Amino acid sequence: MSKGYDPDAFVSRLEAKVKAVSKESRLSWVKEGESTQAKLDTVLARLKSWTKRSVVEVNQAFEDVRSGRYGAQAQLRVETAFKNVTDLPPQSKAAFLDEVDALLALQKPPESKSE
Amino acid sequence: MAVPRYVQAVCRARDLLAELQIREPSEIFIERIAPFKKAPVRYAELVGCDGRMVRAGDQALITVRASIDRLGQRRFIIAHELGHVLLHPGIRQIDQVDIRQTRNFNHYQEPEELEANYFAAELLMPKAFFQNDAKDIEPSWAAIRTLAERYQTTQSATAIQYVHCTKEAVMLVASENGVRQWFVASDYARDFFHNDEERVHRYSCAHELLAEGKTQSRASDVPAGAWFDRFDPNGKECITEDAMRARGSPFVLSLLWVHDAI
Helix, strand or coil: CCCCCCHHHHHHHHHHHHHHHHHHHHCCHHHHHHHHHHHHHHHHHHCCCHHHCCHHHHHHHHHHHHHHHCCHHHHHHHHHHCCCHHHCCHHHHHHHHHHHHHHHHHHCCCCCCCC | CCCCHHHHHHHHHHHHHHHHCCCCHHHCCHHHHHHHCCCCEEEECCCCCCEEEEEECCEEEEEEECCCCCHHHHHHHHHHHHHHHHHCCCCCCEEEECHHHHCCCCCCCCHHHHHHHHHHHHHHCCHHHHHHHHCCCCCCHHHHHHHHHHHCCCHHHHHHHHHHHCCCEEEEEEEECCEEEEEEECHHHCCCCECCCCECCCCCHHHHHHHHCCCECCCEEEEHHHCECCCCCCCCCEEEEEEECCCCCCEEEEEEEECCCC
């Protein structure tokens, strides 16, 4: 006597598998997004946050950005983005400087491994 | 005829949804969509704003205020900033946003901000899905909250998308300190025009919220003339108004529904 075999169950298992594979392929961008996000997380973990530095250091670095460390365009944009740029609390400046540092680090090409 | 810029922003969100092959609301992983578009997200203690986007070249970074406890607000802020990344590459290198701005759909504001809001609303609540979910729903804040939970976004943005998608004659009117600021109307409410009053009428639920310091009214029948032109505020023609003020928002939002022939 042959072993019991349920073709309907087989087909539905197969369909579920195809659906899962198709969904994974359709949403492959999620993995790409995760990888970019992971890069930022690594960069942030390595950076020395400006929130842990002195107010004098923070103010000086912020002035550097304002006065053109990013070029004249950036200077203008900093003025526009922060409504009261002269009254910004150090905490805000530090958060912004962290973002600038992270952004610069993200733009760097990945370090090649030495042989 | 030139296509309005905010409509172009909606189209850009639809292009992105098509590119991502999203087929249901649960697949709108905004914290993965943003980094996929080279705008990863971090959370930090921001002061004076709720979100910020900084960009250099084609690389951007979105920061969200860590103490925002509502998922819908966090998602909307990310989507709003992603809107700036994709829509305004040559204009906005640094952008700051607060929750008030994400609730402001006034057409008399910086066009880039309005565009970013419309982009975010369409990305998080694609009309293709939303229309179906909203079609049999009667306008009320309870219904809007249910939709906002399903799409994990803000009530204000959900209400606007609802007004754009519904087949009911509905308007959403925002007032601040008792003064009307902006409105959106469904296609089915085109025959109704605001009266010239700038201040909300004392018979309106919006006025009740303001006067009594409440955050939510009960949906009530109010005289059509309290809101609309060509009707008597003391007359018998009524519309339904449901008003609310979201936590921390300066805007009282009134959902006006014309459900009977008036």
